[in-house]
Amino acid sequence: MDVNNDSSDDVSSPEPHQAMKTTSDHHFRDSNSSDDVISITIIESMKEEYGLFVWPCSLILAEYVWQHRVRFAGVNVLELGAGTSLPGLVAAKVGANVVLTDDADRSEVLDNMRRVCELNNVKCEVMGLTWGVWDESFFSLQPQVILGADVLYDSSAFDNLFATVKLLLENSPGSVFITSYHNRSGHHLIEFLMVKWQLKCVKLLDGFSFLPPWKASGSMKEEYGLFVWPCSLILAEYVWQHRVRFAGVNVLELGAGTSLPGLVAAKVGANVVLTDDADRSEVLDNMRRVCELNNVKCEVMGLTWGVWDESFFSLQPQVILGADVLYDSSAFDNLFATVKLLLENSPGSVFITSYHNRSGHHLIEFLMVKWQLKCVKLLDGFSFLPPWKASGVSGNIQLVEIALSDVGKN
Structure with missing residues (x-):
């Protein structure tokens, strides 16, 4: 920007620029075994699109899936607000049948999800699913596990999110919703939402309690x-x-x-x-x-x-x-x-x-x-x-x- 003393707006419009894209590699292994290892490559975009960046909550949920991989093998998994889809991709790598979803209007995010699936050689269904908007295809979903990383972000979307989760749980008896969330407002927030939507907590963990030291000390830094x-x-x-x-x-x-x-x-x-x-x-x-x-x-x-x-x-x-x-x-x-x-x-x-x-x-x-x-x-x-x-x-x-x-x- 050229600086001058004219307070009028700069009306010139530069050529639209491509968002800077990068890739990040994420590795999952047991500390006592060098044989059981998977790697996931994620395409990220450095623009103001929250769905195109790997957040700490996603890393934690993906690690949880990896450490419980026997539970996920052969299971129907649906990830809500998947974005870069790391937890869902890990689930697919360990043998789950995975549907990755994000807002139906976010075509760039959905397209990126498809590219990441191809890049990692996994077969996942990619589906536009706007919370609170349900068509016939939604009611055909019967996930045994629903994943959601940092989906408790925008309070204006909480009702639509939990209405969607409850319908999915009702449509698939015995299913569970596993979410990692940044505790911005205290546990009372998640407790209130569970009571409101007639849900119950069956497990609550500190997200860092199960991370291997080499992740907790490095890539998990929430350096906003x-x-x-x-x-x-x-x-x-x-x-x-x-x-x-x-x-x-x-x-x-x-x-x-x-x-x-x-x-x-x-x-x-x-x-x-x-x-x-x-x-x-x-x-x-x-x-x-x-x-x-x-x-x-x-x-x-x-x-x-x-x-x-x-x-x-x-x-x-x-x-x-x-x-x-x-x-x-x-x-x-x-x-x-x-x-x-x-x-x-x-x-x-x-x-x-x-x-x-x-x-x-x-x-x-x-x-x-x-x-x-x-x-x-x-x-x-x-x-x-x-x-x-x-x-x-x-x-x-x-x-x-x-x-x-x-x-x-x-």
Whole structure:
């Protein structure tokens, strides 16, 4: 992007680019045997398509299938929201009859599933199945095991997901649903859903309790800070479109990760401090490398939400940025305590965050009231994206500007 002092939108549209594709290899073996080994190759796409990336929950569920492979041999298995399909592919490799499913409207994901099956020389049926939408072919399914990796992600889809699971279980007596999920909201979430849908838990495991050490210490790192998320793209675009506002301003990005919004701010003339958890040395090192790569001077600082030293109180940002920092509910209090202190330390400052609206507006409203903050602007994250960007990003994303409320001001 060329930087100038004109605040009008850049209407030029670059040529559409192909999403960067890569492959990842996943190996399954017994620690005491070198003979019993399988390998799966997955095609991943580095675009904002959650179904084209291998998530930690998928790795854990795939390992569970492998370690219980005798149970899966010859069994009818259906994977919901399969995406890159690693658990289902492992099941197929150990002898299960597998149907891989994902949203019927996600043709790119379904096509990728077919390519991955061919690549790994396994025969799986690939089927479009939108949760809550059932046709005649759905009722012919009789899986003995239903798999779902990280399908408890978007709360707006929970009812359709569990209605689908319940119908499948009813249609195949004795069947079970095995899911791995990131415990973002506590076990009460899964407990509530089971009660609501008249289901019961027959086994609950810590996902890391059965992982071999060589997986638990390496490929299972949930390093979300090294990936560019849709919320980051939207916040970066917002900074770009308001670049006159950011020129010469002190900007601090919280939970910066790959730092795209902060880097755009630096490119348009802001004085930028990029921060992420002080314990995430790999992320902080990557931030420094990215600054060098883009020839921008940003301070990179370890800042753990809720942990404040003398250097923290010397910060006086006029704008605080945060892309998809409203992710883990257990961190909300520390995040908003940090934001409030920064706002109090720099009168007139604002916090601009883009977030995936997983739980409805009541979440952000509750947090603002709790921390004596107020909303000064709320936008649909897609309302200002140029068409050539909007077509490549998905999700229900909001952008909000937050300031101290009159009650919260000293």
